[in-house]
């Protein structure tokens with residue numbers, strides 16, 4: 192299944208237009224892959240001469256699929272790529288330096304943005320994608336629409352350092368779309384588009400958010416129409432959608448792995464498996480940015496340590512009483528805040544545990560060495 196998805200992704204061809212100079216061609220093919228001055232300025236003069244840069248297009252168990260000015264190629268996952276610290280491992284969207292001659296991995300470039308979540312059922316982080324400029328948060332105009340979930344996505348996107356947009360799909364099936372766009376009116380700085388993902392003209396309005404050289408991720412529950420949007424924006428069938436899935440027996444997820452898909456216009460789109468669980472970890476700033484209205488109110492509470500329950504002079508409760516603040520928003524803010532705290536604790540414990548285990552192994556090894564030296 193994942194194999195057929197890879198092959199459906201158009202490969203970046205070798206070479207380019209004959210009228211361009213070699214320099215221009217190199218620049219434009221990399222820029223089409225999302226190369227920006229932020230990455231360029233990280234290269235030393237020596238690296239410019241000796242290395243090629245490639246972008247991680249997809250991550251598979253034993254290899255990465257990377258693309259650069261010489262086209263696409265697999266890169267085996269070697270021990271150097273498996274850094275102990277999960278955050279340091281390459282993920283989809285990362286830029287890597289390879290030795291021009293040998294193709295060997297040299298280093299990963301610093302990221303302009305990083306998406307991570309608490310891996311469901313595990314006590315560790317999972318990287319979702321790096322170097323994503325914008326995120327289309329996708330929700331349908333039906334029961335899938337859920338403000339608290341949208342706020343969770345917003346916290347994640349703002350923490351990652353990407354620009355959020357909201358795409359409300361299945362507008363064609365909805366009698367009262369105003370109910371959905373109206374609910375989003377309080378969310379300043381969040382552009383909203385109402386689309387029918389099956390209609391090319393309707394999807395075309397999203398192109399202004401998917402400009403050449405930009406990397407855009409799709410985020411939303413399974414079935415909301417992410418892959419349909421990807422295909423509509425690409426103008427061709429790149430990702431399997433629910434309607435044409437080949438294998439029904441394994442559940443409803445049709446997108447099995449995360450991959451970057453180059454759009455004809457020059458942007459790159461990341462389609463990811465419907466991530467039902469997007470646990471927030473290390474997302475304090477993203478949360479604060481998403482709930483900055485509550486933060487501003489809280490600063491006006493009489494007591495600096497106000498819990499916004501029943502304290503006198505609570506500006507947050509006053510805003511709820513006056514109807515200026517939705518009580519659900521306060522509850523969701525608290526819920527997400529608790530979740531982040533809980534996950535931070537888990538990660539800290541895990542790290543402490545790893546350190547203790549590492550210490551234990553080193554002890555055992557040094558005892559073994561001593562015994563050997565003594566000839567026991």
Ligand SMILES: Nc1nc2c(ncn2[C@@H]2O[C@H](COP(=O)(O)OP(=O)(O)O)[C@@H](O)[C@H]2O)c(=O)[nH]1
Pocket residue numbers: 360361362363364386387388389411412413414415416417418419420431432433434445446465
């Ligand atoms: N009527 C209508 N159907 C849609 C729309 N967007 C997606 N669909 C359908 O919804 C189903 C799920 O779409 P898919 O793209 O696979 O969702 P994904 O899981 O988010 O990738 C498919 O049958 C699509 O044809 C839309 O805007 N209008």
Ligand SMILES: [Mg+2]
Pocket residue numbers: 417418419430431432445446462465
């Ligand atoms: Mg999909």
Ligand SMILES: [Zn+2]
Pocket residue numbers: 489492493497498499500502504505506507508
């Ligand atoms: Zn208060």
